[in-house]
Amino acid sequence: MQTHLATRTLKGTQKPNKDVQALFAVQPNRKAILFIHGFSGDAIDTWSDFHGLLLECPKCTKRDVFFYGYDGLRAEMNASAAIFREFLDWFFNSTKILLNENLPQSAPRTNDFEYDELIIVAHSLGAVIARRALLDATNNKSNWVAKTKMILYAPAHKGANVVDLALEVASSFSFLKLFGIGARFTSPLIDELKPESRSLKKLLEDTKTATKNGTNLHLIACKVVLAEYEKIVVNDIFGDDPAPYAIPETTHTSVCKPNRDFLQPFSHLEVCL
Amino acid sequence: MNLQQANFEDLITTYYYGTSAYEAAGHLVGLITREQSQPLATLLRDYRKRAVNMPSEIKFREAVDDLMICCSAMELASLIGFIPIFQQTDFGSKILLILENKYVRLYYEEFYPTKLPQLLRCRLAGAHHVINGTELYSNFMAFLALDRRFMEKLNNCYLLRMLDSFTIKEYRFSDVVNLLSTPNKFIELLLVAPDKRDVMSQTLNEFSSLMQFCFDLRKLLILTESQPLFQSAIWNHYSYWFQIIGKELSEQLGEALQQFIKWKPVINNKDTINTIYCYVTKAKAVLSELTSNNYSIPVDDLLDELNYEVLDFEIIYILKPALGEDVIKEVTDKVLGIILTYKGECFRLDDWGVRQLAYPIKKYAKGRYCYLRFNGRPDLIGEMERCLKLDENVLRYQRNIITKESVAKIPSFVEFDTIEVDEDEEVSEDTKKMATKEF
Numbered sequence: 077m078q079t080h081l082a083t084r085t086l087k088g089t090q091k092p093n094k095d096v097q098a099l100f101a102v103q104p105n106r107k108a109i110l111f112i113h114g115f116s117g118d119a120i121d122t123w124s125d126f127h128g129l130l131l132e133c134p135k136c137t138k139r140d141v142f143f144y145g146y147d148g149l150r151a152e153m154n155a156s157a158a159i160f161r162e163f164l165d166w167f168f169n170s171t172k173i174l175l176n177e178n179l180p181q182s183a184p185r186t187n188d189f190e191y192d193e194l195i196i197v198a199h200s201l202g203a204v205i206a207r208r209a210l211l212d213a214t215n216n217k218s219n220w221v222a223k224t225k226m227i228l229y230a231p232a233h234k235g236a237n238v239v240d241l242a243l244e245v246a247s248s249f250s251f252l253k254l255f256g257i258g259a260r261f262t263s264p265l266i267d268e269l270k271p272e273s274r275s276l277k278k279l280l281e282d283t284k285t286a287t288k289n290g291t292n293l294h295l296i297a298c299k300v301v302l303a304e305y306e307k308i309v310v311n312d313i314f315g316d317d318p319a320p321y322a323i324p325e326t327t328h329t330s331v332c333k334p335n336r337d338f339l340q341p342f343s344h345l346e347v348c349l
Numbered sequence: 350m351n352l353q354q355a356n357f358e359d360l361i362t363t364y365y366y367g368t369s370a371y372e373a374a375g376h377l378v379g380l381i382t383r384e385q386s387q388p389l390a391t392l393l394r395d396y397r398k399r400a401v402n403m404p405s406e407i408k409f410r411e412a413v414d415d416l417m418i419c420c421s422a423m424e425l426a427s428l429i430g431f432i433p434i435f436q437q438t439d440f441g442s443k444i445l446l447i448l449e450n451k452y453v454r455l456y457y458e459e460f461y462p463t464k465l466p467q468l469l470r471c472r473l474a475g476a477h478h479v480i481n482g483t484e485l486y487s488n489f490m491a492f493l494a495l496d497r498r499f500m501e502k503l504n505n506c507y508l509l510r511m512l513d514s515f516t517i518k519e520y521r522f523s524d525v526v527n528l529l530s531t532p533n534k535f536i537e538l539l540l541v542a543p544d545k546r547d548v549m550s551q552t553l554n555e556f557s558s559l560m561q562f563c564f565d566l567r568k569l570l571i572l573t574e575s576q577p578l579f580q581s582a583i584w585n586h587y588s589y590w591f592q593i594i595g596k597e598l599s600e601q602l603g604e605a606l607q608q609f610i611k612w613k614p615v616i617n618n619k620d621t622i623n624t625i626y627c628y629v630t631k632a633k634a635v636l637s638e639l640t641s642n643n644y645s646i647p648v649d650d651l652l653d654e655l656n657y658e659v660l661d662f663e664i665i666y667i668l669k670p671a672l673g674e675d676v677i678k679e680v681t682d683k684v685l686g687i688i689l690t691y692k693g694e695c696f697r698l699d700d701w702g703v704r705q706l707a708y709p710i711k712k713y714a715k716g717r718y719c720y721l722r723f724n725g726r727p728d729l730i731g732e733m734e735r736c737l738k739l740d741e742n743v744l745r746y747q748r749n750i751i752t753k754e755s756v757a758k759i760p761s762f763v764e765f766d767t768i769e770v771d772e773d774e775e776v777s778e779d780t781k782k783m784a785t786k787e788f
Binding site for chain 1: 488
């Protein structure tokens with residue numbers, strides 16, 4: 077049975093110019109899931125079979141699903157967060173326009189349709205960008221922030237050494253790391269993601285301030301999932317985030333890549349729906 | 350919500366209005382309705398007989414290729430009932446008009462023989478074929494996601510055109526292979542930011558995307574192996590690359606991949622060398638499989654089935670004269686079974702009894718004549734003849750295709766009342782000829 081319309085690249089006159097893939101539910105329940113990839117990832121490829129598994133999961137049949145893409149290789153981190161925040165503003169405040177411009181005429185939604193919940197599933201750098209975007213939106217008094225939740229896979233919020241990862245994930249030639257690729261690669265992210273970098277320290281301070289006295293709980297992750305053989309990010313707990321889960325036999329890149337024979341990354345999301 | 354209609358809108362938006370297929374259709378319909386055969390024949394000519402070099406012609410043919418990709422996607426979607434039957438729509442009539450045109454047919458049936466547009470033509474002409482099964486929709490969604498990446502990252506870009514023997518701004522695929530022999534240069538170009546890429550850096554990034562696409566397509570084909578026709582249709586969507594120029598593509602990419610094995614890793618030990626070797630071996634195996642035609646058969650078979658004309662046949666077969674009723678029934682059941690299996694229809698079955706043969710056959714002077722009239726596809730008659738030939742109870746048979754002209758000559762018993770000969774009498778050559786003319 078078909079639960080979602082065909083995958084489409086989101087278009088829109090006011091939408092930030094980023095690659096966002098959307099799967100609109102046939103019978104929507106005003107809830108959505110948004111995936112945001114990490115360093116050097118791709119809107120959909122990062123998540124491997126998440127796409128297919130979601131379509132077969134009973135808990136997802138009525139949820140809209142979005143895969144957000146951005147330049148995770150060269151763009152400056154706070155700039156990426158600002159663009160993502162703009163996207164979320166558009167997503168929540170211009171929902172009617174978003175739907176009119178992207179749904180086929182024969183699949184309209186009611187005029188009063190709006191999203192009540194958005195689960196942001198973020199990997200690696202995506203976790204930093206998502207939290208920064210939500211923090212800034214909170215400071216801007218955006219009223220939609222309370223509708224969001226974060227589930228983080230191998231988050232880079234306590235720092236990461238992305239040099240070795242540069243081309244391992246930037247191309248399909250997984251063996252390129254054997255050729256000293258990292259030494260040739262320059263990106264603002266290399267410094268920004270260093271443990272104790274100014275950007276990351278500020279992210280932690282701002283989050284602590286915003287969540288003081290139990291407020292703004294959307295800035296605290298619902299769940300954090302780590303890789304057993306993590307070599308890229310620092311696996312320390314960030315602020316008041318919950319104690320993490322770890323998936324055995326996974327690496328930084330495989331921790332968010334479920335398939336039909338390896339469902340653990342998917343199951344961690346499924347229980348939160 | 351009319352879900353099929355929504356899907357139809359989505360696919361039309363993506364594959365028709367979202368590409369140059371729309372312009373190609375407009376242009377082709379104009380030429381066809383104005384009966385301008387000569388310009389059409391020239392534009393869609395066989396490139397092997399007269400090269401296509403003019404930019405306007407190349408552009409037009411690329412648009413026609415987009416239209417064929419659109420037809421291919423619409424056929425795939427129709428095959429699983431993802432979209433409604435659309436032959437009565439303006440789009441459907443337009444596409445049928447185009448696909449039935451003689452010159453367009455030559456283009457997609459002979460010059461670039463792609464199967465899914467052929468199936469769509471049959472479908473729009475009334476031959477509806479739909480398959481059902483679990484997971485078809487989710488697998489089709491996976492196909493759409495994969496194809497979106499193919500369209501965005503590879504279709505009408507540099508690499509595939511180079512692999513298709515085009516020169517792009519003085520670069521050919523051999524330049525890519527040469528570049529792969531210098532790892533430093535390769536890595537440097539691969540790292541160039543998207544907005545600063547030149548032909549070679551763009552082509553190398555496409556090379557990476559193409560290899561990833563091949564791995565993902567292979568994965569999807571494995572996922573759909575319980576639905577061989579659907580699997581075959583997905584593969585056929587890319588048959589231009591993996592079948593028509595599959596051999597060249599596989600050889601050229603294989604040669605490029607082989608360059609990696611010559612690279613010297615920073616950490617030069619057994620494990621690292623093995624990692625590269627494993628990647629190259631796996632990549633070449635995937636390419637080899639995708640270009641092997643392993644996946645072509647179900648769609649080929651369906652196309653053959655739809656293309657076969659149903660013909661009327663008659664067969665007269667002669668059984669040995671003294672067979673028991675049970676043996677006669679056995680033979681009869683066998684031939685009727687073949688008609689049933691091959692979805693033919695039997696109109697007449699007469700037992701004309703034991704008659705004198707024109708001349709002895711296998712030392713028999715008499716035989717039991719049976720007349721059978723039926724319709725079916727050519728493969729039915731092939732199987733029928735094979736069966737009669739192998740049956741030791743059958744002395745001889747003759748089959749005819751019944752055309753309108755021959756209907757008046759449907760054999761009567763009298764016409765087959767053969768020349769009386771004594772069993773021991775020597776048969777003259779003339780008599781034999783007369784007899785064999787009948788049989």
